Amino acid sequence: MTAFQQEKIIPKGVVEIIFNFSEGKQAGANINNKHFSIPACFINGLNTLPIKVGLPEKQLYFGVQLQPLAVKKLLGIPAGEFADSIIDLTLIDSTYLSLWQQPSGPRSTGTKSQIQVPKPHHCRRAG
Numbered sequence: 001m002t003a004f005q006q007e008k009i010i011p012k013g014v015v016e017i018i019f020n021f022s023e024g025k026q027a028g029a030n031i032n033n034k035h036f037s038i039p040a041c042f043i044n045g046l047n048t049l050p051i052k053v054g055l056p057e058k059q060l061y062f063g064v065q066l067q068p069l070a071v072k073k074l075l076g077i078p079a080g081e082f083a084d085s086i087i088d089l090t091l092i093d094s095t096y097l098s099l100w101q102q103p104s105g106p107r108s109t110g111t112k113s114q115i116q117v118p119k120p121h122h123c124r125r126a127g
Helices: 067-073 095-101
Strands: 004-009 014-021 026-033 034-037 041-044 051-056 059-068 086-089
Touching: 041 095, 051 086, 059 067
Parallel strands: none
Antiparallel strands: 004 051, 014 041, 014 059, 026 034, 026 051, 041 086
């Protein structure tokens, strides 16, 4: 059985895109007494509340912190839409699943890797 450790993450004023490469049992998080399962790749923030996370002893995450305007440019969605939640990034754009799979593929020393980032989304204003 995998042991879990509790961690509290304080709001930082950024949005994070995080790739979860941890093996074993899925970690979970609570924000304002709402439970979230942590998917393979997700987006989180702008948070106004602390996040309580249950993490396995062994964990491997890769994350990118974005300013709110960058989120709008990259995803075409205002950063506030992700406030105090953990959202599976593949529900926004399924190509993020292939991005998650790229770094976790086979590696050998001295091999260069290319990561294909999904193209930015562009929103049109209704009107």
